[in-house]
Amino acid sequence: MGGDNAPEIVINGAELIKQRLPHIDLVFVGDETQIRGFLAQTKHLANAEVLHAVDAVSPDDTASQAVRRGKTTSMWQAIAEVADGRADAVVSAGNTGALMAMSKLQFRTMPGVTRPAIAGLLPSEKDIVCMLDLGANLEVDEENMVQFALMGQAFYHSLTEKERPVVGLLNVGEEEQKGHEYLRLASQQLSDPDLGVNYYGFIEGSDLVKGEVDVVVADGFSGNIALKTAEGVARLLSSFLRRSFTSSILSRLGYLLARSSMKELRRKMDPRRYNGAVFLGLNGIAVKSHGGTDALGFSNAIDVAANLVDHGFIPDVSNAIEKAALIREKRKLSDVE
């Protein structure tokens, strides 16, 4: 029931994903009458399961308001389906803060994880890049950063099947002595080959979309600012480009000729392709779709969820976190000796 055009775009997105990934089963949680109405218009989902919820989280609710109203909302009940083992993942275009708070309450943080984080996707020069944290943790320490790296690595692996994604730390310079102390300490830990991270080192904002690094680890404050700056600059350039193409008859004609290449460029930069932010570090999969997306965008958020389930993301993260804890213990012991 969340997002600007729910439940219509949710159901149309589900219809798209059913064609792409027929093996997944979809359960819709929300106003049954509305949902049934839209499902009846689909080809593949006419008989899909619907769980009625009498209430929905409002976009204006604070996380704590949403949690208080809690159990009667479609968001809470959809998460409960996963928490109770009847579903594998939840996807919502609703209130981000509420989704995060309710997921944390019901899924609980994974043993050993100090701070869950939000990860998202961006286009890069070569392919696609994952960045985390995007705003769940404004203040971080070196342990958080190392865990973000492990979680981001598993996330990227699940999405792309790339065996050893390259991980970088976002900093104000590439030299070892640069930046905050927790960055230097995290960098030391990530360089330990026992940890199994394909660690690149520090990267600067200018390298974010270069594609040399698959996973960019940042504190939630600068990660959020970097992601949103990238989105803002991409929007500015599209608007400049559109104006350029319509500024004269000649350039309009030029656009017509170059249209198919321009379409390809638009496709590559299309934010709907990168839709689907994930809360990492919980005992369950919750994917947040942009509220303003359309059916195609929402289908990509479901795709992210399906990939994480199919590729065993949760056990992957849990193993990596356990291994890191053992390494830390060993290091402490040897420091004592």
Place this chain on the structure above:
Amino acid sequence: MGGDNAPEIVINGAELIKQRLPHIDLVFVGDETQIRGFLAQTKHLANAEVLHAVDAVSPDDTASQAVRRGKTTSMWQAIAEVADGRADAVVSAGNTGALMAMSKLQFRTMPGVTRPAIAGLLPSEKDIVCMLDLGANLEVDEENMVQFALMGQAFYHSLTEKERPVVGLLNVGEEEQKGHEYLRLASQQLSDPDLGVNYYGFIEGSDLVKGEVDVVVADGFSGNIALKTAEGVARLLSSFLRRSFTSSILSRLGYLLARSSMKELRRKMDPRRYNGAVFLGLNGIAVKSHGGTDALGFSNAIDVAANLVDHGFIPDVSNAIEKAALIREKRKLSDVE
């Protein structure tokens, strides 16, 4: 003598600015033989003053190494010209850390300023936007942020003659309760009308280049990351665009037709137009040009320096800082009562 193609591009840049701003006098500091050689090829600078310096700061020197070698370098001597009152501003394409350290040593921090900051320029949807700090201060408090706002406002005013530039604080959300505590405290102070800041409120990364705000105030860590992310995304999009235009015969033809509009777009996004970062909060004007720029880019850095001199930037900042201190005192007194 600093930058990738010194002193040639420096002198060619000076030649360009002499045509644009004939009222300014230029003094060249560095290897006299080399400089005289290039000056002889110019139209307007054949008789320009040259101060010989036997040494130059290397791009690989740390700030402390550069300062230690100090007084024999062209950079030190050029700054000394300003510190001793014989010149009004110094412009260099050399080592950033060294320029900052030497400027701070010779100019000294302006009375009342707690931390000098680096400001730079970016294109925006409407015009041009100034951002600071870009990396001089990784950790900041609310007083620093308020002073950055005052200094950024004076800087923007000097450059564009806009009477009341709009100032925003970079944050992870626009709501009042978002972000670090020092941001909320700075926001409260900036809302005080007595301070005379045309304060907009918090802005997110996505608004950085929207043009609703003229001056964006950030801590040096996220400011640096935002600026470099913007540069990186702009580069990525240009590269995608270039590839699109050369991907088929039709799109090449399309480019030819749209060429003049594309040129205008390129001009708008040209990093040379935004060249010239400034150290604010010192008793003197030091402008840092990109090391890799060309004559046009360097001429714009000189242009920034000339604007700051012509529009009384230093007294403007000093007045604003004094006024803010008085307001703070008054507030403290009334808190005591």
